[in-house]
Amino acid sequence: MKPTASPFALTRNGFGRLVLTDAEGLAHEGIVPVRAFGITAPDYGISLMSADGKELQWLETLDVLPADIRSLIVAELAQREFVPEIRRIVSVSSYATPSTWQVDTDRGTTALILKSEDDIRRLRGRDNAGALMIADSQGIHFLIRDRLALDAHSQKILKRFL
Amino acid sequence: MIEPDTLPEAWQSELRACLAPDEQLIAWLELDLDDHLDFRPGLVALTDRRLIATGENDTSWKTWRLTAGLKLAHHDHAGVGTLELEDEQGRLALWRYTLGHSPAALRFEREFVRQRDSVASGQPPLPAPAAICPICQMQLQPDEEDCPNCFRELHTPPSTWTLLRIWRFAKPYQGQLIAGFLLTLAATAATLVPPYLTMPLMDDVLIPYQNGTPIDPNKVAWLLGGLLGSALLAWALNWARTYILALVSERIGADLRTTTYEHLLKLSHEYFGGKRTGDLLARIGSETDRINVFLSLHLLDFATDVLMIVMTSAILFSINPWLALVTLTPLPIIAWMIHLVRDKLRTGFEQIDRVWAEVTSVLADTIPGVRVVKAFAQEAREAQRFREANKRNLEVNDRLNRIWSLFAPTVGLLTEIGILVVWAFGIWLVSKDQITVGVLIAFLAYISRFYTRLDSMSRIISVTQKAAAGAKRIFDILDHVSSVPEPVNPVTLPPLKGGIDIDKVSFRYGNRAVLHEIELAIAPGEMIGLVGHSGSGKSTLVNLICRFYDVTEGAIRVEGTDLRSVAIADYRRNIGLVLQEPFLFFGTIAENIAYGKPDATRAEIVASARAAHAHEFILRQPHGYDSLVGERGQSLSGGERQRISIARALLIDPRILILDEATSAVDTETEFEIQSALNNLIRGRTTIAIAHRLSTLRRADRLVVMDRGRIVEIGNHETLMASEGAYWRLYQAQTKQLDAPPALGENGSSP
Structure with missing residues (x-):
């Protein structure tokens, strides 16, 4: 799709907040971009929401936006999204929960505490059969995109919890 | 018409004597109580012209001519049913029966009404409406007294034969089963080789050596090789058999589970209403598993043991019949004694189960209600209750442990005694040169094997009973036919416009009539608001429109097609x-x-x-x-959940929309949000909405006011308010509620 003229303007103000100016020329400060399908289809459907949770602009895809606005949104999304993707499970403290896992993620090495096996959820989607979402005791969600693609050691550990 | 022959024999001749030559017997009811509630048989019979009954205190017969004014009324209290006959002047007779006869009494009453009306009007009686099972709402065949399914479920004790019905699920695995059986046979035979080889080892090697003959290494090598070979063979065969049979039984269990679940999902609303969720969960989950374990473990072990005993006996008899007889005689006695002890243990274990349930029920009671316990400062009492339940648990356990601790040593003792008998008789036979030492040793080797199996064999009775009970509970589900049957030749439904035609619909739930001759034509796209007190039949009507139940009388049609003739899933879409x-x-x-x-x-x-x-x-x-x-996910508020369920309904773009108290569980502000969501949903669709808050039905094209299963008023808000009828009273009561408690008006006493 070709970038077209946007019906709204988006800028970042001096406080680092996004400001959206809508078709009527009204400015909204503190815009929050949100992915509608954060896990199953991150690129489909992004909503620009006002600070008080009202949707101001719905974007099916970012591709149609002018490059400058798009990069602003992508940058903001990157700051807000924190779903580390587990690449490798190094070790676990015990196979009974609560258990502390040492993991390598795409954001570096960390430890997570698994409160119970219930916090490991299988994502049932059309195109993510092997995907798992792991919520740690702090409420951080860790993602395993495809558990069958992990190395043998990680899979072996993971199997004991599934 | 019934022939007098079908009557209970005790009454046949007497009653026949009472009947006029052309008099026809229509129905009869057996009584088992008299006027003073003593058990005494009696009979009431209905003919085409009169009622005949045994006297209240003597055996003379009394009769009453059928007239228009005659009435039969039944009621029951504390398990005793009463049938009263009265006319305009007063009560004529009264009959009593235990509630087991209640369905028969109801049928008798129905027949009576038909016959009386026919006598009064001079017309032949109307055809009888099909009888319906009061429990599951199945239509009964004319000759059936009780619903066969419900009767069996309630009254048939589980029989071990039920287990044979599992064959239906085992049949696809016939080949593997036969292979498994043959392997079992071979494996058992292989395990019987080693004791046999002890005979030549003893007689041809060891004893000659003691008598001075040197050991022949070749022979020893052969025999030891045979021992090793048979052990390896037994190992391989046992592995193959256990694996194949476990595989099969696991598959049978899985088939049983899925078939039961699939069948369960097809059953009507009614069925689920009448069953506890936990019970159904247990049936599909643990009962199938129990059958599974029974098949793969207990039955297999038992079969192996029986095979072993049969084969061993054959071998023993072939070696020496006399010693074999002596060896085997104590066996049944020991088996019987083990069985006795086991029986005692079983009742003890059952008792423990019950006591254990008591302990957990204290917990299940208090933990969810802990706020109440604390608020009323009753912690000490609850702790006491728990302590007492635990104490009972201890007592029962102590009693059982006394027997239990005796059990294993007793089996050991009996085994030793049995072996002792074999030793004694064997030594005597050896001394008479009847048998060799090798034979005696082989006998002892064989016998010690099966004594150890006797204990596990004695378990088979109780596990079989348990598995049979489980099988019965599963087949209860499988045998149940949906009371909302799929039509045999379903009519394909044209694209619906949304019109619904409710034509003289009546519905009985059990014996209770819930709806009476409801007539309502709903135009496509119309919004209907159903209003009425709780219990007035609103939800029932909606359930009928969804075809969760089938109407008892009348019909519901969409686009001119009777609901009962379309495929259910097709319509519900x-x-x-x-x-x-x-x-x-x-x-x-x-x-x-x-x-x-x-x-x-x-995007959708x-x-x-x-x-x-x-x-x-x-x-x-x-x-x-x-x-x-959902169950474990992030919690959403009630209003948010409701809006998700509205989105769910919107996505399938239904022609007919049913809102059953959709906004009554949320506060006013959320209701406002939901209401605007609903307005999107309603647009252009036929909508039937039930709401307690009348204000939420303002948008309805027509309001239908129901009371005790009947439509009492139809109209829009303004006309109904103007006519000051039932709707007006409901409305007044609701608005008044805000200021003062409503005064008890003429409607104050309705349910």
């Missing part, structure tokens, strides 16, 4: 249902919205969520539409 308590499945929000249309695109999901005013709060969830909800 046109219905959107929003319930008071929205149910969300465990899964993401997107999955929940797309529940009725799993292949919906993301977002569009329906928007229309349901759910889009924004969904985006506020951590993962938007991919956030998990």
Whole structure:
């Protein structure tokens, strides 16, 4: 799709907040971009929401936006999204929960505490059969995109919890 | 018409003597109580012209001519049913029976009414409406007294033969089963070789050596090789047999489970209403597992043991019949004694189960109600209750442990005694040169094997009983036929416009008539508000429209087609249902919205969520539409859940929409949000809405006011208010509620 003229303007103000100016020329400060399908289809459907949770602009895809606005949104999304993707499970403290896992993620090495096996959820989607979402005791969600693609050691550990 | 021959024999001749030559017997009712509630048989019979009954205190017969004024009324109290006959002047007679005769009494009463009306009007009696099972609502065959399913479920004790019905599930695995059986046979035979080889080892090697003959290494090598070979063979065969049979039994269990579950899902609403969820969970979950374990473990072991005993006996008899006889005689006695002890233990274990249930029930009681316990400062009492339950648990356990601790040593002792007998008789035979030492040793080797198996064999009785009970409970589900049957030749439904024609619909739930001759034509796109006190039949009517139940009389038609003639799933695809308590499945929000249309695109999901005013709060969830909800997921508020369920209904774009108290569980502000979501949903669809708050039905084209199963008023808000009828009273009561408690008016006493 070709970038077209946007019906709204988006800028970042001096406080680092996004400001959206809508078709009527009204400015909204503190815009929050949100992915509608954060896990199953991150690129489909992004909503620009006002600070008080009202949707101001719905974007099916970012591709149609002018490059400058798009990069602003992508940058903001990157700051807000924190779903580390587990690449490798190094070790676990015990196979009974609560258990502390040492993991390598795409954001570096960390430890997570698994409160119970219930916090490991299988994502049932059309195109993510092997995907798992792991919520740690702090409420951080860790993602395993495809558990069958992990190395043998990680899979072996993971199997004991599934 | 009934021939007098079908009567209970005791009454046949007497009653026949009472009947006029052309008099026809229509129905009869056996009584088992008299006027003073003493057990005494009696009979009431209905002919085409009169009622005949045994006297209240003597055996003379009394009769009453059928007239228009005659009335038969039944009521029951504390297990005793009463049938009263009265006319305009007063009571003529009264009969009593235990409630087991209640269905028969009801049928008798129905026949009476038909016959009386026919006598009064001079017309032949109307054809009898089909009888219906009061429990499951199945239509009964004319000659059936009780619903066969419900009767069996309630009254037939589980029989071991039920287990044979599992054959239906075992049949596909016939080949493997036969292979498994042959392997069992071979494996058992292989395990019997080693004791046999002890004979030549003893007689041809060891004893000659003691007598001075040197050991022949070749022979020893052969014999030892044979021992090793048979052990290896037995190992391999046993592995193959256990593996194959476990595989098969696991598959049988899985088939049993899925078949039962699939069947369960097809059963009507009614069935689920009458069963506890936990009970159904247990049936499909643990009962199938129990059968599974029975098949793969207990039955297999038992079969092996029986085979072993039979084969061993054959071998023993072939070696020496006398010694074999002596060896085997104590066996039945020991088996019987073990069985006796086991029986005692079993009742003890059952008792422990019950006591254990008591302990857990104290916990289940108090933990959810802990706020109440604390608020009323009753911790000490609850602790005391728990302590007492635990004490009982201890007592029962102590008693059982006394027997239990005796059990294993006793089996050991009996085994030793049995072996002792063999030793004694064997030594005597050896001294008489009847047998060799080798034979005696082989006998002892064989016998010690089966004594150890006797204990496990004695278990088979109780596990079989348990498995049979489980099988019965599963087949109870499988034998149940849905009371909302799929038509044999379903009519294909044209694309619906949404018109519904309710034609003289009556519905009975058990013996209770819930709806009486409801007539209502709903135009496509019309919004109907159903109003009335609780218990007035609103929800029942909606359930009938969804075809969760079938009408007792009359018909519901869509586009001129009777609901009963269309495939259920076909029709329900046109219905959107929003319930008071929205149910969300465990899964993401997107999955929940797309529940009725799993292949919906993301754009469709977002569009329906928007229309349901759910889009924004969904985006506020951590993962938007991919956030998990349901049983263990993030908790959503009642209003939010409701809006998700509205989005779900919107996505399938139904022609007919049913809102069953959709807004009554939320506060006024949320209701306002939901209401605007509903307005999107209602647009252009036939809508039937039940609401307790009358204000939410303002938009309805017509309001239908129901009372005790009848429609009492139809009209829009303004006309109904103007006519100051039932609706007006309901409305007044609701608005007055805000200021003062409503005064008890003429409607104050209704349910």
